[in-house]
Amino acid sequence: MYKVVSLFSGCGGADLGIVGNFEFNGKKYDENPFSLVYALDIDNKALNTHRLNFKCDNVVCGDICEIDAKDIPEHDVLVGGFPCQSFSTVNPTKDPFDDRANLYKQMVxxxxxxxxxxxxxxxxxxxxxxxxxxxxxxVIKAFEDAGYIVKKQLIRCADYGVPQKRERVIIVGVRKDIHQEYIFPEAPNENNWQSLSVAVHNLAIEDKKYYFSEKAVQGMKNAKNNMKRGLAQNLDEPCLTVTSHLAKVSLNSRDPVLLVDPEKELYRRFTPREAARIQSFPDSFQFAGSETDAYRQIGNAIPPVMFWHIAKSILPILGDTKE
Incomplete structure (x- = not known):
């Protein structure tokens, strides 16, 4: 098996994609020849979820800045979705040179x-x-200086079977002495996207705790911006990008919601399981902690289905290093 080290692993979205052997939306994503030998994150609640779902003997809760490379096992593949809040288009005023933005240097x-x-x-x-x-x-120059030939691509997750209009940059580096060109995988679902109905089976549900209050609805209607009802989702299309704020009680945000009954102005948020499906987690994937913890972990995760395709695409590069 090819050995994998996962940094900033969170609850394990990328790791599930790497390992494979799961089912989503009626399709089986086969097991990949990868073995997770080390997973690191600073959020122990997310790692509790990771521990529930993966067989990894070396799961470490800690600050990457304080981790000595000697304590990380040898590996074939290094994976990491380094924290991105400082690079977000949602908050363009965020300092792109703060400590979190510089965490890519730790991966380098x-x-x-x-x-x-x-x-x-x-x-x-x-x-x-x-x-x-x-x-x-x-960022690319830093990885190149570390000894890698680097390629980047903007990936639309919906093109890979995820019922969400999430767009993410994937950066792949191949060690220079390998002399093989990496090619990003073709998008199997391009122009044939999965709809939100894959994740939300019923608009109306019985549990009232997921519905927004009348006060929240009135606050949205009186908001002095153009969002208002613009983020109510159509079940026939992929969902807008879900974030870590899905436990919110306010409607005045950029997070997608569901309009259950237009006449009654009845809105609700996604359940944790619906949110997990939007991210392409299988229903067998378990989340530890409270619902608030689950929402945060789900919103911060890398969609497993998308990452499964990326994992498959690096296999020709790895050659005969399996053990």
Whole structure:
């Protein structure tokens, strides 16, 4: 099996995609020849979910800045969705040079010291255009200096079978001495997207805790902006991008919601399981902790189905390093 180290692993969306062997929307995503040998995150609640779903003997809760590369096992593939809040287009005033934005340097450090054959990094769309492209250029240059030939691509998750209009930058680096060109996988669902109905089986549900209050609805109607009802989702289309704020009680945000009854102005948020399906987690995937914890973990995750395709695409690069 090819050995994988997962940084910023969260609840394990990327790791599920790497490992495979799950079913989503009636399709089986076969097991991949990867073995997860190390997973690191600073959020122990997310790691509790990770522990529920993966067989990994080395799950570490800690700050990547304080982790010595010598303590990370040798591996073939390094994976990491380094924190992206500072690169987000949702909040363009965020400082792109704060401590979280510089966490990509920690992934570069591990890649440079451990020299895996391949690394895969993930981040938000805004990374491509922030500061007129100078930030992404800086990130790529750092990985190149660590010994890698680097390629990037903006991925529309809906093109890969995820019922969500999520767009993410995938950065893949191949160690220079391997002399093989990486090619991003073709999108199997391009122009044939999965609708939100895959995740939301019934608009109206009995549990009232998921419905927004009349006060929240009136607050939305009186909002001095153009959002208002614009984020109520159509079940016949993929969902807008879900975030870590799905536990909210206010309707005045950029998060997608469901309009259950237009005449009664009845809105509700997604249940955790619906949100997980929107991210392409199988129903067998378990979440530890409270519902608020689950929403945060789901919103911060990398869609497993999309990442499964990326994982498959690096296999020709890895050659005969399996053990």
């Amino acid at each position: 450090r591990i890649a440079k010291e451990k020299q895996p054959k391949v690394f895969i990094a993930e981040n938000v769309k805004g990374l491509l255009t922030l500061h007129k492209g100078s930030i992404i250029a800086k």
